[in-house]
Amino acid sequence: MSALEGTRVRLRPLAPTEYSSVFAWYNDAETVAPFDRFSVDTFDDFVAAVAAAPDDPASLAPRFAVERKDEGTVVGVVGHYRAHPVLEYTDVWYILGDRGARGKGFGRDAVRLLVDHVFATIGPERVGATSDVENVASCRLLEALGFRLEGTLRSALFHHGRWHDVRVYGLTRSEWATTVPRA
Numbered sequence: 001m002s003a004l005e006g007t008r009v010r011l012r013p014l015a016p017t018e019y020s021s022v023f024a025w026y027n028d029a030e031t032v033a034p035f036d037r038f039s040v041d042t043f044d045d046f047v048a049a050v051a052a053a054p055d056d057p058a059s060l061a062p063r064f065a066v067e068r069k070d071e072g073t074v075v076g077v078v079g080h081y082r083a084h085p086v087l088e089y090t091d092v093w094y095i096l097g098d099r100g101a102r103g104k105g106f107g108r109d110a111v112r113l114l115v116d117h118v119f120a121t122i123g124p125e126r127v128g129a130t131s132d133v134e135n136v137a138s139c140r141l142l143e144a145l146g147f148r149l150e151g152t153l154r155s156a157l158f159h160h161g162r163w164h165d166v167r168v169y170g171l172t173r174s175e176w177a178t179t180v181p182r183a
């Protein structure tokens with residue numbers, strides 16, 4: 001698959017030489033706790049999950065590396081998954097494991113590319129995302145891209161020793177086509 005080119009980042013498949021550094025992010029509680037959905041116990045499990053992901057719409061494994069265009073470094077990973085066994089929508093997720101890369105617009109550019117890709121290739125009428133209500137950067141990122149807040153799931157996510165409320169966001173194909181900033 002060719003890369004998806006944004007203004008600040010490109011999305012491309014992870015190279016096997018990058019697996020170990022990405023896997024290390026999954027052992028960083030501050031990076032994964034805000035969503036905490038994809039748990040892999042071993043490096044071998046991680047490698048197997050990445051390999052199997054293209055054939056599994058529900059896979060939570062990373063589907064793209066987020067590469068900074070200015071430095072050529074991989075600063076994060078993103079993915080998408082069929083989130084419900086009956087309802088027909090696809091959720092997106094995203095992490096910048098490189099903390100120094102956060103707050104500079106890379107996340108928003110990456111998710112914009114990801115949403116475009118999901119609408120174009122998987123073809124749902126709705127793309128969704130969830131975010132801990134306390135994850136301000138994640139909520140603002142989604143809202144800046146045009147996602148609408150559809151509701152709040154109370155006490156739906158456990159991390160840091162307590163339950164957290166989770167916001168449910170959604171974006172329809174027609175909203176994305178007509179209202180979303182392209183860069």
Ligand SMILES: CC(C)(COP(=O)(O)OP(=O)(O)OC[C@H]1O[C@@H](n2cnc3c(N)ncnc32)[C@H](O)[C@@H]1OP(=O)(O)O)[C@@H](O)C(=O)NCCC(=O)NCCS
Pocket residue numbers: 030031032034035094095096097101102103104105106107108109130131132135136137138140141144
């Ligand atoms: C959430 C995350 C992907 C956001 O990506 P990012 O590149 O840091 O965010 P951006 O620079 O694109 O900014 C997106 C918005 O969030 C705001 N923002 C960024 N960091 C912020 C922070 N620490 N506190 C408050 N707002 C913040 C930006 O101002 C921007 O809002 P605006 O458009 O209203 O100005 C990234 O911070 C991250 O990976 N965090 C850890 C893992 C995580 O939480 N993943 C998401 C789980 S749902």
